Amino acid sequence: MRAPDDTEIKAGQTLLSVEGVSLSFGGVKAIRNVSFDIKKGEIRAIIGPNGAGKTSMLNQITFKGVKRKKMRPHDAATGGIARTFQNVALFKSMTTLDNIMAGRTLRMNKNLFWQLLRFGPAEREEIEHRRKVEEIIDFLEIQHIRRVPVGRLPYGLQKRVELGRALAMEPELLLLDEPMAGMNLEEKEDMCRYVIDVNNHYGTTIALIEHDMGVVMDLANRVVVLDYGQKIADGTPDEVKANKAVIDAYLGVAH
Amino acid sequence: MLCVKPYNWACKIFIIPFWEMWELPDIFVQTLWEGLVGGTLYSLIALGFVLVFKASGVFNFAQGIMVVFAALSLVGLHAIGVPAFLALALAAVIMLVLAISVERIVLRPLVNQPDIILFMATFGLTYFLIGFGELIFGGDPKLMITKQLYIPTGTYSIDFAGGRVELQKLDITAMVVASTMVAVLAVFFSKTRIGRALRAVADSHKAALSVGISLNQIWVIVWFAAGLVALVTGIMWGARSEVSFALEIIALKALPVLILGGFTSIPGAIVGGLIIGIGEKVGEIYWGPLFGRGIESWLAYMIALIFLLFRPQGLFGEKIIERV
Amino acid sequence: MRMKGLLVGAVLAATAVTPAFVSNASAQDSIYVPLFSYRTGPFANSGIPIANGMADYLNMLNERDGGINGVKLNVEECETGYNTEKGVACYESTKAKNPVVTNPYSTGITLQLIPRASVDKIPVLSMAYGLSASAVGQSFPWVFNPPATYWDGLSMIMKYIAEKEGGFEKLKGKTIGYIFFDGGYGREPLPLLEIFAKKYGFETKLYPVPPAEMQNQSGQWLNVRKDKPDWMIMWGWGAMNPTAVKEAARIKFPMDKFVGIWWSGGDDDARPAGDDAKGYLTLNFNGVGAQYPAVQDIIKHVVAKGKSQTQADKVGENLYNRGIYNSVLIAEGIRNAQKITGKKVITGEDMRRGLESLTITQARWKELGLEGFGAPITAVNCTDHNGHHAAYMQQWNGKNWVKITDWISPMKEEVRPLLEAAASDYVTKNAGWPKRTESCDRPS
């Protein structure tokens, strides 16, 4: 599959739309009445300075949802949304392989009885999914750490495994929360490549949170800019780059 | 007489107990008093747990055996001819030695291990202290040296509503000592430098280390404080029945108090203890007959469990916030 | 890191090597008598004096007489901690050395051993504890529980109460409270208590004490205060006893109306309450005090030579003497078995016969240097492994136990049918329970 180009995205169908979301913790308003949409097949970035409410926004999408008033996390998964976390949320004592296999949970359905016996259906199912997982492992080039508990891996690799786990869910929409945070340049470049490859290869729609502007401008088809919980800009990277409010927010003009 | 056939059960649950409270107010007041005293003693044991948990994150299973060990040391020293108050001081010294040993031998090598490992280590400590205590003092029960410590015995009988309410002098002493203990600890932890350091450690080990507070010292201090609390608890429980290893089982009663009050809250331990103490006595006396009595062994846990379902972090525990 | 590897090796090696030590049969020129005891755990306060008394009497026989009829007794204690798993381990480790009798000293361990006794051919002597129904010799040829069962005990207590009230008919309308260890032991007397209540028209109030709450009885005693029973009966053990006595004193329950079973009558049970315990009553079937010549012999041959674990001043206390009583039964059983079989070194099977025809007459008690120490054992036979012997009431005077009644005999006519019923119930529930095939010896 080929990633759609910009004009196709504009015309394409909306995968998810966020309308008038607000969120407050105690008296602090983290998000104020933000609306935007994500279209099928695009890479959509949400950016903003520290504390702008990006992660809160993402949590709202996965945990609370839109239109469905009370969406439980489990429903997000069945609804085809997968995500990675700002602070890696891997299953630390499990191996890379098990972590990514865990991403297949929803797609496996052999019951307790077969699981206990393991011979037959459960084993066939396990092998079938193992094949899928090995494809992802090959794709992310993490074959050598297959059997290593992820807790012992360096940060960069952990991020990659987390991406792998999210991919294993074969999501329609992939939410990446600062996938490049804390990485060195080389690792960042690798990660960028994987994000683009995922978008190209699997045709997955990606929503990306990042505050490294350079990365975002290269990757994203469209960008939403948040500041103090409010949307201050929305458009293609070039449009956003030219937006005065964005420049102010990033350069720190007094409000 | 009050209960008619179809509503028999409902009546026994909702009417009879209250009617009994009304009919025999002296018994009711006595029940509340017994609950209060029992609760205070539970609070004392729970306090020992809280001190250690707050400062070192260790769920100290050995608190119960420390109670026995402290009391045995006191009685044992007195038995070989040490004067009572000197024995008391020496028992406190023994608890200090215990605290230092525990810190050196158990806690220091296990620093930064998961909670459950530390919990298990205190479990090992419990076994060790049982064996050690029985080896030195013997497994037979001892009499608490109540008289020698000038702990008053006897009863105040107060006429009340046509009956009498009996207040044991021993229990009153227990209440006073427990309250004093709590007050002293509260002042110690809020006013002194060490106390502030301890709170810093409770908030964050790393933060405490970065401002130069010695974790090891703090641990010795809290374990010693827990040891002192254990000593006081041991004296009080010992005076109520006797000093024997069976006392260790009683210490389990502090656990529902802990989940009710929160593992990290001193006021929680106190209020929790009182709720559990009064709750289980009132429950046993007025609703116990429905179950054939003797329900105290689990009633406290059930009370705590019900509270817990509404407040998972306990009454005074800090709200648990998980970040991803 | 190397250390960890070594450690694993060491543990595995230790596990592999240990069994080699375990199985060694002893040479058969002595009689092997294992004593299960518990000097640790929550019941140690009752267990320690009994264990001392048992061991000291048998050791005294060795020291003074060179054993029984010239055969040394090989006395060995095994610590159970009142714990069933340890009990199994003790039983298995002693079984290999051909014991003549097992004294389980825990209801849980006794219940386990009852079915195994007939298979392993080792009689179980559970002296006035364990399964009351095992008094029926036809169903339980290998189990002995003299001198009396718990039901006998209850009936004797009822007799005492009736006497004090001025006859059984005076019990009508009275309230009798029963505070008990909430387990098999404490619950066993309940059916008989109900029968008595119905028959004599008194009301019963029950106060169970959960095992974990033995030292926390204020709730139970508050209920006692609320219910105002005329008498209290107690089936307690271990740390439950002294706590109950103290609590009774606290609520000012009249102590001379508070009666315990024989297992609630330790000196350490009453002593903690001090003067407040004055008047507290318990049933007893052994004499107290060190004035008996045999006890003096123990002091001379065992305690003074430092061969005992007891403190000298505890010799002669009630539970210590209870241990002596138990050992007298063992020793007399052995002696009787030697007499019947003509063998010097007897086996478990011989011991069974010895116990089944055991008699200790008043004269024999005197010969043993224990005049008046116990009621004559006259009624143990093939059908009756208990004998339903008499006990007496003793009262705490603030320092010692004082015998205050003559021997009270149990209401056997009430108890025996219950026992028979319980035994046949046990046998029917345990389908395949073996029919008695053992022959019967006449009492000698």
Added chain:
Amino acid sequence: MFYREAGQFKTTYRGDMTVFPILQDRIGIIVILVVAFSIPLFSSNFMLHAIMIPFLIFALAAIGLNILTGYTGLLSLGTGGFMGVGAYACYKLATVFPEVHILIWVVVSGFASAAVGILFGLPSLRIKGFYLAVATLASQFFLSWCFIRIPWLVNYNVSNAIEVPRRTLFGVHVTGPEATPQARYLVVLTIVVVMTWLASNLVRGRIGRMWMAVRDMDIAAELMGIKLLNTKLLAFAVSSFYCGVAGAMLVFLYYGSAEATAFSINQSFAVLSMVIIGGLGSLLGSFMGAALIFMLPIMLPQLMAAMGLPIQSATAEHISFMIIGALIVFFLIVEPHGLARLWQIAKQKLRVWPYPY
């Protein structure tokens, strides 16, 4: 040198997914099984009855608790109660339906335990960590109370105890006093081996991954589409099932008769220490922990006697308490992840031997 995986390549996923991918391990386990099944031929009754049988039963209970605490991260102090439910359920079933073979009831009684486990597992959705541990104590004390107070459970026995009927399998006594330790040992061993194999299948598959995911990071697990409550309750159910079967075996194949005190809180603590000493999240560790915690107190007095230390049995008991306590602390310090991790490290050493790395 001899323990090498070099040269052993897997060409199928099936081959890669086996429990023991390395040949030497496979040989090892076969040797262990052969030895285990032939122990009755050369071992004393004491060894079998007092050590091996209870060791295997407690190992099974430890596996049960490990599923809950080690794999799913839910700390439980209610094991003794769940074991008791199994034992009493088995007794009721065996007396109400005596025509069905007892060994079937031993296994089926696990379901009763599982049901009770689910019931007491419900609070686990809201309560975590030590709070949950204390909450499970509620089940322990409540169940203990039920065993004593509900006479129906013991068929109205005056002695308040449950007794084991005599039953045979292929003409050989397996329960009751006539059953030889050899026969009982083989039955216990078979059940434990089969159930361990099933457990190892379970923890390696989808369900095992769900449990571990919940343990490691429950929020992320939820986003994988794992339903927390169902997963936790499943862990409670399976764990209680194992404990229940262990409890039933404890009474029917080991004790021979039991009172409610056999399933007291001490049993819960003992099993928990087995799991932690052995290694959380390791089936092998459950066996090692059971070996250490159960065998040590039984064997220490024997060992001391064998070494000719002339001490009183009570003193030996006190010292063995001290040694157990010290050993627990010692093992935790040497390797907090339990004996199973020690074993792994030892294997790793063997793999590279004679070179240090």
